[in-house]
Structure formats: structure tokens, C-alpha cells
Amino acid sequence: MNVSTALRAGVRMLSEYSASVLPVYLLVTGLSGVVRVPMVLALLAAFALVSLDGRLGRVLDIAGEIDFGEVESGGIEGGTVDPGAIPPGLGDAVANLFSPEVAALVGLGVLGSLLLSFVISPVMNAASVHGVFGPLRGDDAVRSALLGARDDWLSFLGVQLLLLVALAASAVPFVLLSLLGSALSHGGGIAGAATVLGTLAGALLSGLLVLAVLLLFAFAEQAVAVDGLGAVAAVRRSAGFPFRRPTDFVGYVAVALGALILAGGVALVASLGGAARVSSLLGAVLVPPVLDGFKTALYAERDLPRRETPPLGDRFRAAYGGGLRALGAFVREHPLANAVSAVCFAGGFAGGWAATSPYAIEVPIEGEIAAVFGSFPLATFVNLAVNNWLVAADAAYGGVVFGVSSVTSLVFNGLVVGALGGVFDSRLFAALVVPHGVIEVPALVLGGGIGVWLGGVGLRVAGGRTGVDGLAAAVRRAYRVLLGLVPLFVVAAFVEAFLTPRIASLLVG
Structure with missing residues (x-):
């Protein structure tokens, strides 16, 4: 050859x-x-440690004293921050987060x-x-x-x-x-x-x-x-x-x-x-x-066997149309896996929110709110669509090892979103997240649901109740369901890149 x-x-x-x-x-x-x-579990444990012993709360308490108006009006010059705009003790409080226990974790x-x-x-x-x-x-x-x-x-x-x-x-x-x-x-x-x-x-x-x-x-x-x-x-x-x-x-x-x-x-x-x-x-x-x-x-020194393939447009329509049907069937047939996924994400969100919401820092957004979402909406749209689908694919296929990776990923992502939601003003957070989040978050949860389901298949394989053919069929089905998630992430990314900034501007001003 x-x-x-x-x-x-x-x-x-x-x-x-x-x-x-x-x-x-x-x-x-x-x-x-x-x-x-292991790294995600270590970060979750470190977050729990600094939250429970009050160190994170101390940082947020002091950060809540920052006068963002003063910083915006004159505290930032030449890439530096006026020390007078930073409350005393903030640096020490942040440094205290990185204790030997956290470093060991x-x-x-x-x-x-x-x-x-x-x-x-x-x-x-x-x-x-x-x-x-x-x-x-x-x-x-x-x-x-x-x-x-x-x-x-x-x-x-x-x-x-x-x-x-x-x-x-x-x-x-x-x-x-x-x-x-x-x-x-x-x-x-x-x-x-x-x-x-x-x-x-x-x-x-x-x-x-x-x-x-x-x-x-x-x-x-x-x-x-x-x-x-x-x-x-x-x-x-x-x-x-x-x-x-x-x-x-x-x-x-x-x-x-x-x-x-x-x-x-x-x-x-x-x-x-x-x-x-x-x-x-x-x-x-x-x-x-x-x-x-x-x-x-x-x-x-082998060549691939020749295979008749339909035109590219027909293949795309069949792939994503079939993917949407596979997605619908997965939602109907595996409610428990999707419910477990939703609980994991919601539990992480609740933990993050509980850790930060008592110390809400109402960070203002001056000027164009669109700047939060990037300067080039088209690039932001592509980046978000690709990123979210890859995150869902990782959560789905990582679950093949007994669902452990999917569960930790869901909890960690929920924790991050909840912690950010607790820090920001609730009205501002809702304006920035809800317009696209009503599509994006359920799609991510469904990706995690695939992982939880694959974890069950992996357990059956380990127990000898399912063979390699059964696992292969599950892997192929997961791919079809993930194709069905592509249109959801595309729509969510379009809303986030092009519509969320306008909606947030109207709601927040």
C-alpha cells in the first residue's frame, strides 16, 4: 500500500x-x-473545608465592603488598583484560604x-x-x-x-x-x-x-x-x-x-x-x-472496504433527525438516570449557593452588558456551542466507569454555577443566565443522564450480566443521543451570544 x-x-x-x-x-x-x-474530588473537598470553617465567608465578607463605584470612577489607573479601594485584610484572608490542609488535598x-x-x-x-x-x-x-x-x-x-x-x-x-x-x-x-x-x-x-x-x-x-x-x-x-x-x-x-x-x-x-x-x-x-x-x-497495508454513502446533506438530516428521535426515546425510557443527573446538578448548585449567598457581593456591570459575553457574538456562539456539547459528551462517556465521572462532573459544575449565583445579585444573575440557561442546563443534565445510564451498563458488564456486545450497543446509542443534543446546544448558544445581552440590558438597565 x-x-x-x-x-x-x-x-x-x-x-x-x-x-x-x-x-x-x-x-x-x-x-x-x-x-x-481525583482532582475534582479534591477541589470539592477543599471548597467544603474553607466553607465550613468560615474562611471563605471571611473573604466574601471583606470583599463585600469593596466600593465598586470608587474603583470604577478612579481606582484603576494604568493597570493598577488604588490600594484605598481595597478593604484592609482582604489579601490576608485570601492567602488564608491556601492552608496546609488545602494544599495537601x-x-x-x-x-x-x-x-x-x-x-x-x-x-x-x-x-x-x-x-x-x-x-x-x-x-x-x-x-x-x-x-x-x-x-x-x-x-x-x-x-x-x-x-x-x-x-x-x-x-x-x-x-x-x-x-x-x-x-x-x-x-x-x-x-x-x-x-x-x-x-x-x-x-x-x-x-x-x-x-x-x-x-x-x-x-x-x-x-x-x-x-x-x-x-x-x-x-x-x-x-x-x-x-x-x-x-x-x-x-x-x-x-x-x-x-x-x-x-x-x-x-x-x-x-x-x-x-x-x-x-x-x-x-x-x-x-x-x-x-x-x-x-x-x-x-x-489494508484499505477500508468501499461503502455506499448518501449525499452529505441527507446524511446530516438523517444524523440529527435520528439524534432528536433518539434523545426523545432516551428521555422517555430512562427517567431514573435523568432524575439522578438532575439531583446531582441541583445538589451541587444548592451547595455552592449556600456557601456564598449569605455574603452577596452586588457587583455592578457598568457600560455595555454585552461585554460580559465577548466582543464578537459569532465567535462566542461557536465557542459556546462546541464547549457545551463537548462537556456533555465528556459527562456522558465518562460515565462508562460506573458513573463516577458523570456524577462528580455534574456536582462540580452545579457547584460553580451556584457559587456564582450566590455572589451576584439575584436579579442580575437571573438576567444573565436564565434566557439561555432554560435550554442549556437541561441539555447538560441530559448529557449527565447518559453517563449515569452508561454507568449502570458498566456495572452490569462488571457483574457479568452484560457482555461486550451490550456495552458496544450502549456506546453507539449514547452517540445518537448526543447528536440529538447538538441542536439544543446550538439554540442555547445562539440565545446566549445574540439575545441574552439584549434581554439582560432591558431587565437590568
């Missing part, structure tokens, strides 16, 4: 097999939400997330590679991803460990030359110049070694999935790929570099336009299937 045929297979992975492949990549991004669970959360990432990362990689290899051999992508993640995650973990060891070894020249330069630095003059040159040479050599290691490991995961090899044999097979098939290897490097530049350019343009979340959509859902499909097709 030549490089161009493999690249076409990667593109077709997204254009012709999206309904089969995209659920796999959304599941993978949802698993990254599982990695964040956050540290434990970070450590837990790192350890969990080390275990879940190979599962995610195995699911991704098997998810694109399945269609190449005529199998269903979701089922292949689940079976591959179950059977090969230890081999993928082994590849990951070997890569870390090789990267650590690549840093040895930099360390040795830096130490040598440090030993010579006491001589000054020529010795000092030699120190700088030695350090630069060490950094260059280590950088070249790191690049070489990454290239030699490039096809190790494909070797595990395609050839059924263990970690050591897969790394050995991958390291020999540039020598067995040099033309294909050069083509792979060129395509990967071009894709990186193209995706980076699109992300930069989106960020400059105020729609930075577009880059997350590209990085999580759109680019990886193409690159993984291309790399796996090139390594396996």
Missing part, C-alpha cells in the same frame, strides 16, 4: 465511517474525564489523577488503535475498540513504560554535559564559555535522541494491535519499520507533520477569533481518527 492510499483510508475513516468511529473517540475523551475525578488530587492517568492512558490508546483497525478488517469499530482495550491494554502499558525509559535515557547527554559544564564553570573566562557550549550541545544531542526515540516508537501500538505482539516485540518491530519500508516511513513523517501544522493553524485562527474550543473539537474528535486511520492502514 502506498502513502496516498493510506491517507485516503484515514480521511474515509471520518467521512464514510463516522457513525462507527466517532463514538470510539468520544468514549476515549470521556475516559480522560475519569482521570480528572490538592496535592493528593493531583497525585491521584497522575496515577489514574498512568493506568487509563493505555486503555484509551488501545481503544483508539483497535477502533480504526476494526473497520480496516471489516469489523465494527466500537466492538473492536472495547475488545482491544480489554485484551491489549497491558501490552500498551508496556509500550508506554518502555517509551518513558527510552526518553529518560535520551536526557542523559544533557545531564552529563550540564554537570561537566558546572564543574568547569569555576574557572571563568574560557571555562565559562565552554560551560554554555557544553550545555547547548547536551540539549541539542538530547533533543535529537528524543526525536529519534519518538520516531522509532511511532508504530509500536500498531504492531500490538495488528500483529498481536507483546510490548518488547512490538517496539522491536516498530524500530525496524523505517529500515524495512523507508518510503512509507518518510511519507508518514511528512503527513503527520503536515497535519500538525494544519491543525495548529486552524486552532490559532479559531483562538484569535475567540472560538478557542474549536481546537478541542479538532484535537479530540476530528483529527485523531484521520491520523490513526492513516497510520494503521499504512502499517497493516
Whole structure:
């Protein structure tokens, strides 16, 4: 197989097999939400701690004494704040929030997330590679991803460990030359110049070694999935790929570099336009299937089976029309999961509101209220629609691990909204949130409801009452329901970007 045929297979992975492949990549991004669970729990515990012992209330009490009119009229000059506009003791109260107990909680959360990432990362990689290899051999992508993640995650973990060891070894020249330069630095003059040159040479050599290691490991995961090899044999097979098939290897490097530049350019343009979340959509859902499909097709020397596809417009109408029907069916058939999701969000909201509402700080909004929502409504609209759908997708697919990620995400997001609602004047908060929130919040709760339902499916799989086929069917159904949420988030984002500022201006003045 030549490089161009493999690249076409990667593109077709997204254009012709999206309904089969995209659920796999959304599941993978949802698993990254599982990695964040220890950190989120640590933040929730820290918030509860500073709320219950009065430290947060002390900060809000003092902040409530700020004369925002004075700050607005003359306290801010040249990017600095007039100290006279800040109540005494506010700095100490804020610093007191970061006590050793809070630092210990956050540290434990970070450590837990790192350890969990080390275990879940190979599962995610195995699911991704098997998810694109399945269609190449005529199998269903979701089922292949689940079976591959179950059977090969230890081999993928082994590849990951070997890569870390090789990267650590690549840093040895930099360390040795830096130490040598440090030993010579006491001589000054020529010795000092030699120190700088030695350090630069060490950094260059280590950088070249790191690049070489990454290239030699490039096809190790494909070797595990395609050839059924263990970690050591897969790394050995991958390291020999540039020598067995040099033309294909050069083509792979060129395509990967071009894709990186193209995706980076699109992300930069989106960020400059105020729609930075577009880059997350590209990085999580759109680019990886193409690159993984291309790399796996090139390594396996397989092409995708031809598939008749209707015109693009018909496919969009079928996808989102079917998604709305799937959403309606999910609401009717799983009221308990959606009710649990709503309770989790409402509980977080109530906790945040109770923690901050007794110390309401009536922050005024001077000038154009539209400034709260960004300077470019179109960019704000795109950013909000993409962000909210990705949040719902993470909450949905993160729930596959017994619903834990979905529940923590719902509670945390509810807590943030409730805490902000407690700080601001209730009339102002309602004016800024309710117009779009009546659509956005229920849609987010439904995303969490998918996660709670998937958590139940995961529990049945763990208990042996449901097999891989049942889990695969649930993953595919979750994707259809998420497609049904797209129109809701688009409408909510349109209201928030274009209508909420006007409605709030009329209500608040």
C-alpha cells in the first residue's frame, strides 16, 4: 500500500465511517474525564473545608465592603488598583484560604489523577488503535475498540513504560554535559564559555535522541494491535519499520507533520477569533481518527472496504433527525438516570449557593452588558456551542466507569454555577443566565443522564450480566443521543451570544 492510499483510508475513516468511529473517540475523551475525578474530588473537598470553617465567608465578607463605584470612577489607573479601594485584610484572608490542609488535598488530587492517568492512558490508546483497525478488517469499530482495550491494554502499558525509559535515557547527554559544564564553570573566562557550549550541545544531542526515540516508537501500538505482539516485540518491530519500508516511513513523517501544522493553524485562527474550543473539537474528535486511520492502514497495508454513502446533506438530516428521535426515546425510557443527573446538578448548585449567598457581593456591570459575553457574538456562539456539547459528551462517556465521572462532573459544575449565583445579585444573575440557561442546563443534565445510564451498563458488564456486545450497543446509542443534543446546544448558544445581552440590558438597565 502506498502513502496516498493510506491517507485516503484515514480521511474515509471520518467521512464514510463516522457513525462507527466517532463514538470510539468520544468514549476515549470521556475516559480522560475519569482521570480528572481525583482532582475534582479534591477541589470539592477543599471548597467544603474553607466553607465550613468560615474562611471563605471571611473573604466574601471583606470583599463585600469593596466600593465598586470608587474603583470604577478612579481606582484603576494604568493597570493598577488604588490600594484605598481595597478593604484592609482582604489579601490576608485570601492567602488564608491556601492552608496546609488545602494544599495537601490538592496535592493528593493531583497525585491521584497522575496515577489514574498512568493506568487509563493505555486503555484509551488501545481503544483508539483497535477502533480504526476494526473497520480496516471489516469489523465494527466500537466492538473492536472495547475488545482491544480489554485484551491489549497491558501490552500498551508496556509500550508506554518502555517509551518513558527510552526518553529518560535520551536526557542523559544533557545531564552529563550540564554537570561537566558546572564543574568547569569555576574557572571563568574560557571555562565559562565552554560551560554554555557544553550545555547547548547536551540539549541539542538530547533533543535529537528524543526525536529519534519518538520516531522509532511511532508504530509500536500498531504492531500490538495488528500483529498481536507483546510490548518488547512490538517496539522491536516498530524500530525496524523505517529500515524495512523507508518510503512509507518518510511519507508518514511528512503527513503527520503536515497535519500538525494544519491543525495548529486552524486552532490559532479559531483562538484569535475567540472560538478557542474549536481546537478541542479538532484535537479530540476530528483529527485523531484521520491520523490513526492513516497510520494503521499504512502499517497493516489494508484499505477500508468501499461503502455506499448518501449525499452529505441527507446524511446530516438523517444524523440529527435520528439524534432528536433518539434523545426523545432516551428521555422517555430512562427517567431514573435523568432524575439522578438532575439531583446531582441541583445538589451541587444548592451547595455552592449556600456557601456564598449569605455574603452577596452586588457587583455592578457598568457600560455595555454585552461585554460580559465577548466582543464578537459569532465567535462566542461557536465557542459556546462546541464547549457545551463537548462537556456533555465528556459527562456522558465518562460515565462508562460506573458513573463516577458523570456524577462528580455534574456536582462540580452545579457547584460553580451556584457559587456564582450566590455572589451576584439575584436579579442580575437571573438576567444573565436564565434566557439561555432554560435550554442549556437541561441539555447538560441530559448529557449527565447518559453517563449515569452508561454507568449502570458498566456495572452490569462488571457483574457479568452484560457482555461486550451490550456495552458496544450502549456506546453507539449514547452517540445518537448526543447528536440529538447538538441542536439544543446550538439554540442555547445562539440565545446566549445574540439575545441574552439584549434581554439582560432591558431587565437590568
